[in-house]
Amino acid sequence: MPTFYLDDKPVEFQEGQTILQAAMAAGTEIPHYCYHDALSVVATCRQCLVDITDLGNGKGLPKLATSCSTQAAAGMKVSSTNQKVRDGQNIINELLLVNHPLDCPICDQSGECDLQNYAFRYGTGHSEMAYEKRTYGWRDVGTFIMLERNRCIHCSRCERFSMEIEGHHDFGHFLRTHELTFDTYKDHQITHKFQGNLADLCPVGAITEREFRFKKRAWKLERTPSVCPGCSTGCNITVDHNDGKVERLKPRENKDVNQWWMCDEGRLTYRKANDKTLRLTEPLARVKGALVPAAWNALLEAVAGKVKDLSASGDQVVAVADLDSTLEELFLLKNLLAGAFGSGQFFAPHAPESAAPAGARFLETLITPDKTPNAQGAKLLGFQSEAGNKGMEKALGKAKVVFVLGAPEASPALLNAARKAELVVQVAAYRSEWFDMADVILPALTWTEKYGTWANKQRRVQALRQAVNGPGEARDPLRILPDLMRALGQEASFAPAPDVLDRLAKGEKKFAGVSWKVVGQQGFTLA
Amino acid sequence: MLKETLLLAKNIRTDGYDGSLEAYRRAGGYTALEKVMKSMTPDQVIEVVKASGLRGRGGAGFPTGMKWGFIPKDRKPTYMVCNADEAEPGTFKDHFLINNDPHLFLEGMILGSYAIGCNHGYIYIRGRSVRPAQRINEAIEYLYKAGLLGKNILGSGFSLDLTVHRGAGAYICGEETALLESLEGKRGQPRVKPPFPATHGYNACPTSVNNVETLACVPFIVKEGAEAFKKIGTPNNYGTRLVGISGHAAKPGIYEVAMGVSMKQIINDLGGGVRGGKKLKAVIPGGSSSNVLRPEEIDIPFDFDSVAKAGSMLGTAALMLFDEDTDIVELAYRTILFYNHESCGQCTPCREGTFWLRNLVRDFRENLGDSQKLERIGRVSQQMFGTSLCALNDAAAGPIKAFVTKYPEEFKKHFI
Numbered sequence: 001m002p003t004f005y006l007d008d009k010p011v012e013f014q015e016g017q018t019i020l021q022a023a024m025a026a027g028t029e030i031p032h033y034c035y036h037d038a039l040s041v042v043a044t045c046r047q048c049l050v051d052i053t054d055l056g057n058g059k060g061l062p063k064l065a066t067s068c069s070t071q072a073a074a075g076m077k078v079s080s081t082n083q084k085v086r087d088g089q090n091i092i093n094e095l096l097l098v099n100h101p102l103d104c105p106i107c108d109q110s111g112e113c114d115l116q117n118y119a120f121r122y123g124t125g126h127s128e129m130a131y132e133k134r135t136y137g138w139r140d141v142g143t144f145i146m147l148e149r150n151r152c153i154h155c156s157r158c159e160r161f162s163m164e165i166e167g168h169h170d171f172g173h174f175l176r177t178h179e180l181t182f183d184t185y186k187d188h189q190i191t192h193k194f195q196g197n198l199a200d201l202c203p204v205g206a207i208t209e210r211e212f213r214f215k216k217r218a219w220k221l222e223r224t225p226s227v228c229p230g231c232s233t234g235c236n237i238t239v240d241h242n243d244g245k246v247e248r249l250k251p252r253e254n255k256d257v258n259q260w261w262m263c264d265e266g267r268l269t270y271r272k273a274n275d276k277t278l279r280l281t282e283p284l285a286r287v288k289g290a291l292v293p294a295a296w297n298a299l300l301e302a303v304a305g306k307v308k309d310l311s312a313s314g315d316q317v318v319a320v321a322d323l324d325s326t327l328e329e330l331f332l333l334k335n336l337l338a339g340a341f342g343s344g345q346f347f348a349p350h351a352p353e354s355a356a357p358a359g360a361r362f363l364e365t366l367i368t369p370d371k372t373p374n375a376q377g378a379k380l381l382g383f384q385s386e387a388g389n390k391g392m393e394k395a396l397g398k399a400k401v402v403f404v405l406g407a408p409e410a411s412p413a414l415l416n417a418a419r420k421a422e423l424v425v426q427v428a429a430y431r432s433e434w435f436d437m438a439d440v441i442l443p444a445l446t447w448t449e450k451y452g453t454w455a456n457k458q459r460r461v462q463a464l465r466q467a468v469n470g471p472g473e474a475r476d477p478l479r480i481l482p483d484l485m486r487a488l489g490q491e492a493s494f495a496p497a498p499d500v501l502d503r504l505a506k507g508e509k510k511f512a513g514v515s516w517k518v519v520g521q522q523g524f525t526l527a
Numbered sequence: 528m529l530k531e532t533l534l535l536a537k538n539i540r541t542d543g544y545d546g547s548l549e550a551y552r553r554a555g556g557y558t559a560l561e562k563v564m565k566s567m568t569p570d571q572v573i574e575v576v577k578a579s580g581l582r583g584r585g586g587a588g589f590p591t592g593m594k595w596g597f598i599p600k601d602r603k604p605t606y607m608v609c610n611a612d613e614a615e616p617g618t619f620k621d622h623f624l625i626n627n628d629p630h631l632f633l634e635g636m637i638l639g640s641y642a643i644g645c646n647h648g649y650i651y652i653r654g655r656s657v658r659p660a661q662r663i664n665e666a667i668e669y670l671y672k673a674g675l676l677g678k679n680i681l682g683s684g685f686s687l688d689l690t691v692h693r694g695a696g697a698y699i700c701g702e703e704t705a706l707l708e709s710l711e712g713k714r715g716q717p718r719v720k721p722p723f724p725a726t727h728g729y730n731a732c733p734t735s736v737n738n739v740e741t742l743a744c745v746p747f748i749v750k751e752g753a754e755a756f757k758k759i760g761t762p763n764n765y766g767t768r769l770v771g772i773s774g775h776a777a778k779p780g781i782y783e784v785a786m787g788v789s790m791k792q793i794i795n796d797l798g799g800g801v802r803g804g805k806k807l808k809a810v811i812p813g814g815s816s817s818n819v820l821r822p823e824e825i826d827i828p829f830d831f832d833s834v835a836k837a838g839s840m841l842g843t844a845a846l847m848l849f850d851e852d853t854d855i856v857e858l859a860y861r862t863i864l865f866y867n868h869e870s871c872g873q874c875t876p877c878r879e880g881t882f883w884l885r886n887l888v889r890d891f892r893e894n895l896g897d898s899q900k901l902e903r904i905g906r907v908s909q910q911m912f913g914t915s916l917c918a919l920n921d922a923a924a925g926p927i928k929a930f931v932t933k934y935p936e937e938f939k940k941h942f943i
Contacts, residue, residue, distance in 0.1 A: 091914065098883050
């Protein structure tokens with residue numbers, strides 16, 4: 001690969017790459033606002049100025065050049081740190097602050113604001129501007145976002161996103177000079193499903209999420225890489241949390257899955273993760289028709305005793321799993337059934353998939369009609385999935401013992417069939433329609449509280465990571481299932497998700513080659 | 528006593544000349560076009576313009592032949608665009624040509640279009656220039672009737688249509704890429720360069736944007752040859768300039784001089800010096816974007832290189848004179864007010880810098896100045912210079928910097 005010299009260090013680049021792109025790929029920071037990998041280059045913020053002392057032909061440029069719009073060339077010598085560049089960066093930063101309200105103390109972006117960061121890193125630290133600042137009136141622009149135009153630095157990322165990525169072009173710029181403003185048309189409110197991305201793109205606090213408004217200072221947030229549970233796309237995200245509470249979900253770049261984006265529906269799934277009203281926090285057992293709290297060990301023994309009494313044969317034991325169960329949990333459930341009962345009757349009810357809109361923009365393909373995160377995984381593990389399937393209804397009708405993992409989607413007919421079983425054991429995080437018929441409820445962790453993997457619509461195995469602790473006595477299903485197995489006389493012990501995944505990769509042909517390491521933070525697509 | 532050198536204004540200075548097609552042809556017009564259509568290839572036209580050393584008259588002074596030579600031969604369509612926006616304060620030379628002798632630059636434009644293989648040219652003129660736009664449209668109508676425009680011009684097989692596009696009147700639309708955006712029907716904002724218009728211009732096709740006065744020079748060059756053109760002016764600054772003298776001049780107006788004559792002589796002999804016998808305080812040599820010159824600095828040859836050497840810019844050769852009663856602070860304020868108002872706002876330095884400078888200079892105008900503020904004007908204008916996408920930023924920062932460095936005593940008068 002050809003090389004150029006950035007601050008006297010050789011940097012490799014690909015033909016057509018700009019100085020900024022090559023520098024970022026090499027891990028050197030050049031401050032910038034208007035440039036974004038996903039958007040066209042406009043070179044208007046002027047923050048990424050560099051000094052090209054040699055174009056590769058012995059001649060330099062007299063003026064500073066924007067690194068975002070200048071292609072790297074072999075032998076080029078570029079400085080991003082000399083005094084000329086420092087002066088350029090300083091004045092741009094100073095000028096950006098000329099009309100900026102500096103309301104960081106009440107700004108949600110504070111702490112993760114490019115303007116703030118660069119002002120500290122590259123600015124002069126003081127301003128000589130002593131005049132009344134330009135201010136704009138308040139505007140209600142979107143159902144999911146807030147616009148505070150006074151903070152705007154006019155990078156035009158929002159407009160380019162609307163035009164180039166989202167397609168409605170309902171964000172644009174109006175007026176000119178220092179009165180230039182980025183806005184929607186008068187009275188137009190943005191209602192599309194990807195508004196949160198505008199807030200992500202905005203390098204300052206001009207566009208912020210309504211949902212996160214005044215909730216938490218950004219520097220208090222811990223960010224745990226994870227996967228969105230909202231649909232079968234499995235957008236890569238970070239779970240931003242503080243004090244055991246999930247505050248928001250933000251997309252995480254993954255070129256093969258969601259690029260930089262995420263839908264607003266997905267962002268709102270954090271609400272359920274924080275839900276307290278439907279959450280199951282202690283083991284429950286049905287005594288004389290009512291569910292009463294019980295101790296974990298006693299309950300597991302009681303389950304084992306009852307199973308023994310029923311002496312159910314293989315075709316009298318059924319497992320029904322929810323499609324937000326992780327691959328590891330499904331694998332253990334399958335083992336439990338096979339090991340303790342020799343049963344192969346495991347189901348994962350699933351609404352029939354309707355096709356995603358064809359020929360749509362990439363962004364629109366992110367929202368799939370299939371609202372489960374691990375349908376492909378369950379299918380690959382052999383879980384039968386057709387909803388309303390007579391086979392499932394029939395099996396449940398004959399079953400003496402039913403294991404329920406999570407809260408599987410179930411038709412009334414299916415629920416009625418399950419009601420007839422002698423023993424229904426549910427391992428779940430939330431109350432659901434199964435609550436009324438379960439004899440034993442074992443409280444489990446939800447997706448923000450545990451490790452595990454899901455396979456998305458592309459059969460890409462992606463990892464969840466624990467962000468917060470579970471409530472009350474809720475336990476990881478990866479612990480509950482082995483405990484159950486042991487109580488039923490099998491040899492089993494708790495193993496963390498990576499170890500279970502290794503066993504799964506050995507045991508299931510379709511998962512050959514998968515390991516926690518190859519899944520990493522970007523996922524691994526199955527053959 | 529300095530006399531005019533008549534090259535472009537020759538017809539106009541002839542008594543009874545009305546600028547009609549008939550009058551223009553009687554004066555030898557369109558013979559260059561006939562010559563080219565009969566006996567010259569496009570490349571030969573480019574070669575002769577290159578050889579003449581003609582430099583663009585719109586302000587930057589880029590060699591025209593070289594500009595035409597950049598147009599790729601293998602990509603169609605190509606476009607010739609004439610920049611008749613003439614937005615630079617102080618400039619009125621293009622209107623002078625368009626109103627009095629429209630066929631001169633139109634002939635140049637047809638020749639240029641032939642040279643770069645363009646079959647549809649655009650003349651971009653600001654909307655409020657109603658009369659000049661009408662004048663061009665009338666002239667074009669006559670050209671179609673005479674078979675000098677349209678299909679198969681003079682039996683050569685070359686076809687050309689010309690369209691007049693009237694802009695909405697933003698200063699920035701005189702910048703070539705903003706002009707092209709505006710021409711495409713978009714908001715007039717400069718584009719990122721590269722790619723340059725020569726490869727990606729109007730509708731992303733190869734485009735050459737030329738000033739009216741530049742195109743008006745082309746018929747002479749083609750007809751009389753590059754050597755005849757080079758006899759006028761000084762090395763690297765060939766030809767004449769239409770100098771628009773305005774401000775406190777005794778005889779304001781357009782005068783055509785050979786490049787390289789003394790600027791002082793132009794002012795005194797042609798412009799009649801300062802009106803009312805007053806003393807000269809300041810001269811702006813090339814439109815409001817060029818740096819101001821003090822009276823002791825004006826004894827220089829009036830051409831691109833000499834004016835640049837003196838720390839200013841020949842620009843559009845719009846000489847503005849200011850007499851001893853002029854308040855330089857007021858002049859600086861009006862200048863920055865204009866640039867602040869006309870900044871398109873996309874680049875940070877120009878958007879915020881002109882706003883800040885305007886506020887700073889206004890303080891002096893309101894007698895609220897102090898030495899710190901004076902220093903600040905100098906610092907901000909110095910630092911913002913050269914950091915924007917297009918030249919508007921520099922056109923605002925440069926002159927303000929020049930005002931405060933050359934006339935600090937004027938600013939000191941307005942201290943608190």
